[in-house]
Amino acid sequence: MLLKRIVVCLDVIGERTTKGIRFKNNVDVGDPVVMARDYYLQGVDELVFYDITASAEKRGIIIEVVRRVAEQIFIPFTVGGGIGSVDDMKEVLLAGAEKVSINSRAVRNPGLIEEGASLFGKQCIVLGLDAERDATMSSGYRVVIDGGRTPTGLDALSWAREAENLGAGEIVLNSIDADGTRAGYEITLTRMISEQVGVPVVASGGAGKIEHIADIFEKGKADAALIASMVHSMGYTIWEIKKYLSERNIAVRTDCYTDL
Amino acid sequence: MTIGVVDYRAGNLKSVETALRYLDFRFIISQEPEKILKTDRLIFPGVGEAGSAMKVLERTGLGEAIEDFARSGKLILGICLGCQIILDRSEESNTRCLGLIGGIAKMFPLDSGLKIPHMGWNRVFGRQEHFLFKDIPAGASFYFVHSYYPLPNLKETEIAYTEYGLRFSSALAHENITAVQFHPEKSGQYGLLLLKNFLNRKE
Secondary structure, eight states: OBOBEEEEEEEEETTEEEEEETTEEEEEEEOHHHHHHHHHHHTOSEEEEEETTOOGGGHHHHHHHHHHHHHHOOSOEEEESSOOSHHHHHHHHHTTOSEEEESHHHHHOTHHHHHHHHHHOGGGEEEEEEEEEOTTSSSSEEEEETTTTEEEEEEHHHHHHHHHHHTOOEEEEEETTTTTTOSOOOHHHHHHHHHHOSSOEEEESOOOSHHHHHHHHHTTOOSEEEESHHHHTSOOOHHHHHHHHHHTTOOBOOOOOOOO | OOEEEEOOSSSOOHHHHHHHHHTTOOEEEESOHHHHHHSSEEEEOOOSOHHHHHHHHHHHSHHHHHHHHHHTTOOEEEETHHHHHTSSEETGGGEEOOOSSSEEEEEOOGGGSOOSSEEEEEEEEEOTTSGGGTTOOTTEEEEEEESEEEEESSGGGEEEEEEESEEEEEEEEETTEEEESSOGGGSHHHHHHHHHHHHHOOO
């Protein structure tokens, strides 16, 4: 049976990794390449790099990070942030990333999902979806863009479905309300989206305890759980997270510790 | 020994390339049939759609080169789409394939309630006596991304199976032809070990 995935997210500014609360107050936590290698050796299933200050002149830095990561970790990884064209996608994929993640730019130009999927395959195109509670929306959640700053009139569930139809192969679903709170993932939102789309959903935002990860798999029906500060700064290890999940009978990859 | 990697523009070869470099093997990546035929061992990767991949293989002569290579008795490893293209036929765009191992690539049933593509880590129960799975325990996890699965004509060509709604063959072998549906180059330590097993095999 398909195993539940633990995905570690590294927010990259220049050559450093940071962790912020609700996209603000970013704190430096280390070199992304070294961190990626350590998480890989600890048994992480997948990595996501977000180039959070992506700009034309700094573009080369993330590409260099991707290239160095690809040379020494042999698990899938995704790159997001500042990807606005199929040329940007191509650059990141050729540097060694498995997938690219698009968020605000997909909302502004949904054709980008379609174009990327037809050129590189659906499995390469990840939709980053930031959702925020909004009682006026039929699903109860709206889509926000620009790192949580700009609300849109889009309903989160309709956008997830539309993106799937356009060719998104996976959705990283981030709850703006839960992000950075360490009080747990938003289960209602995750379960709703996961049950109504046919592509894998990676839950993001709010993890602070190992139990939260078990909950998002069991109650939230997530296919993968994204974590950041738990391992970057709160002292948890991938190893103990996987051990706990296995004890709760959640099937995860635990055979990754043999040093061959 | 020269290792060849077939480049037929089906997906990204970067991860295969970095894995081979990490394992310190000499290899060439080529789109030219003559160069491919001169290598001693072949990796046939690929991600994408079977129909368009077969068209490229036919147009470029690479398909024929792979068939010739297979007849020469030298070892081949198909990966992902490469594991489907070596069969007789794929249900994807109803495509006639290379026919190096008898069988078809079938689509996962849409009504199973399972998400398609089958994407992520899953357990692979490999036959220990086959050289590809040497020192890899049955049930080791590997990374998959696919919507079609191999269904070989002969059960004995299955050297590993995996369960996703149904039990399917996740690795095949017949004489010098071997193929895996998962991505060893993205499957951590056991993936690298499987590649090493293939590359170090004494013919």
